[in-house]
Amino acid sequence: MKTGVTILRFLTIIILSVILFSRHSSALTPEEAIRAQTAYEKGVQHLENNELKEAKSYFITAASLNYPPALFTLGELNLKENRPATALKNFQKAASSGFPRAIFRVGTLYAGGIGVDKDLRTAFTWFEKAATAGHPIGQFYVGQMFLSGNGIKQDNEKAIHWFRVSANQGISRAQYSVGHMYYMGSGTPQDHKQAKIWFQKAALQWHLQSQVNLGVMYYKGEGSEKSAIDAFKWWDIAASSGHEQAHNFRRNVAAQMTEEELRVASRLSMDWIIENHAIPHEHTDLTHSLEIHNQLNQNNRQ
Template sequence: MMKKLFLLMLLLDPLEAWSECYDENKDDKSNFILCKKEAEQGDANAEFNLGIMYDNGQGTKQDYKKAMYWYSRSANKNNADAQFNLALLYAEGHGAEPNYTEAFKWYLKAAEHGLAEAQLNLGNMYANGQGIEQSYAEAYKWYLKAEAQGHAGAQFNLGTMHALGQGVNQDFEKALSWYAKAAEQGNTSAQFNLGTMYANGQGTPKDYTQAIVWYTKAAQRGNIDAQFNLANMYYNGEGVPQDYIRAYMFYELASTNGDQPAEKVKNIAAEKLTTEQLTEAKRLAKVWLDGH
């Protein structure tokens, strides 16, 4: 059993862009006091920074409602980063109940200011019909805008739309091309999907060697599905010489990282090993974990 493709990617981390009220040489409490003073005087960047500090609990107790308040003040002064973070709070339901209509509104404003992260998440809202009527065509349009700025997440999502035929004709060659762009930038999900397409011969002749290359890159970044698929390939001798020690090692890694199927299958792989080989496989897994 091989794990299948990942679907759309969403950016979930708030943006940070510190203004003059933040001094990295000072402690969080001192920065909070200074940013609060400047924010109360109406400085848009300080308002944004104060929102970040409430959002993250830096120099003060974490308070999503206050973060939302200060982001809102800055966002209404056309601070695109604040607009994005405000949208994120609305979408995730921090500081209030989830409100996709408001999230869409603020993502749109930030996206129209050219913020690639907002363009990505706006595309996702169109793709999923959150806060707006579902439109794959609009999603594709906004992903393209983010991709034009080199955003790997947007490249990944464009690949997924071509792979699934969402808003465009299904085209595995184009999907492969977009995944490759994102994978080269280190996007782990794209690396996994690229490996899967090479393994399955989608958009390219089947190439287990390339599948191994991209699964390995994703596995090194902690992708448990890539670790599981690598284990299968070593177990079956696909793209590499059959190696039950390596197979067990990768099953062990995936299992340790929470993959339930790997927990079951590694016991089957263990039956192929001597006691000494099993000890070596576990040692290799530990070395891998310690190094990654």
Template sequence: MSSTGSGYDGYARRFIRDDSGDYKFSARSPYGDASRDDNGDRAAEGLGFGGGRRSVGGCGPADFGFASGRAQIRARDTTMREAVDLYNAGRYSESLAMFKKSYSKIGYHEAALMIAKMHLYGVGTEKNVPEAIKWYEKLALQPNRSGRKSISTYMTPMVEASMTLAKIYLIGFDVPKDSKAARKWFDRAYDVGYAPAGKTLGDIYYFGYDTPRDLAKAVKHYTEAAQHGYAPAQYALANILYSGEETIKANPKMALDWYWHASKQKHPGATYAVARAYDLGENVKADPDRALSLYKEAAIGGDGDAQNALGTYFYNGQILPKDQTTARKWFEAAAVRGQADGMFNLAVMMMKGEGGDTDRTKAYAWLTLAQKAGHPNAEAVLKILEGRMTPAEKAAADALLAPQT
């Protein structure tokens, strides 16, 4: 039996099915029948079970009585609150016992999740990963009442249990690493309505993490999660469509559409892509002012490409006033994020003493990193810089680049 609903009556409706829509249910009424008064007598004709107490959706009087009874018990139950209070007071072993009592009595998903966590990390009991896994599985395999019909980024207890199981097997947390089991639990998290799990599955197949790379499966998962509004999946799908890969044909126009959807959710990379489209006039009418506004938004959001672009605006004095100090700051922000152009541009400004002090030591270090990142001009400028450096500056640069121990 199943149904939907929320609150006091909603909890009881989990135990019944009323597809007809004409049954007047209330957990507080006798037998759950709102057409009867407190004495159980008929309150109005044409409502409720009728004289013969008909069943609704396959559920009879006993089912409605059970549902109502369960709701009454739940309404009076205090075990979950007591368990949380004990936990917050640091009385962990007592809290664990109360969480178990709460789960046994009512079946709270939150109680099962806390029991699993406490066994996993050894809180209020000895660390026991197999026992934790048992509780996580108990919760993760609960009947799925919504699933992909209501995909979101909301982390329900069932989702958290599934995602935790996936991570346990992915990293081998006191169990042997098992990529197949990890994928199984990521898939379960997606089945119970968690969009980020779909993106993760897409990444697994796209990059071939412990499984053969499968672009078709990756695109399938990215597309499903993207269609449910998950910005990182929209961005990943757009990146594939922008240039095309293997059997996936390039479709820059569709890519821009997905970038746009993700940018509406403040995804920095997608916002940069939309800014670039307005900057270059790709599949949209060129709009430098709008491009600059979007570059700013993406740069503030932490996108390295946008930070480098914004630095370039300030360095060249394009639209914005020329400001080498601010340009250097944005190039540095991009460089710290590993953006090759940002590293190169910052190094050149440090060589010349633009926007700040001359620093050949750091310039050499940044140029070396830019070269390793594939910047085409870094090697040539490195040779020029090396010829200008003192032995002490070169030694200091080598020290900066040496692995930290």
């Protein structure tokens, strides 16, 4: 199963790489581009069949023609082989063609000191290049570095700018960060309504802290009227994924609610979980809402 997940991850990367390649293939002649893409596609086919040795051989052929997706994929394979210095070289070659995923990957290696001395300033330079090229996680990382002041002068206004750019591409961590900065009034005037909007966007993607924060805002009446039912709903959803703070908040608010309010709230959370369960996430307490719902229904019949 683990091997299957690994292969699936590589295939996802490959699909994205092929989509992006058309933007960065001008350095190849038409004949070279066809040869490189053919070799690359054969490598993908072997990868689908878990034939890593054969796949790598075709990727090397495509990479020898400076085909960015192949160089990038080889870099990922090099990392799995614990050959980070070789991975860095392949990522840098792909990055020199303007390949956003490779540009971002170089940044991660410098940030982590993987195959190269750790250098946050250099990492920021690569992340900024990736962000400018439209890489959504690169945009988030630039925002994070401006927020923390690691590798670059701290600047909340630039941080929220890049978080917002990334958030608009659907990155839940960035959506949470925009919401948090609106909530705190960091880099922007405090605005609880805007904070709630961005927490909501992230919460819909199972971002746990955003779900917890939504519960807090409903409980306190920040950005909307107070609602113990909605507070319980979001804390129950977060608790279903094992968020300890959400467990405690849910227990405390439940003690303040009527049986009817608990019945409504638990039904709302269960409906939401069932409707959105296909979205990737982790859960350890999925049955809690159903147990409450069933218990309250039983009490109502007695």
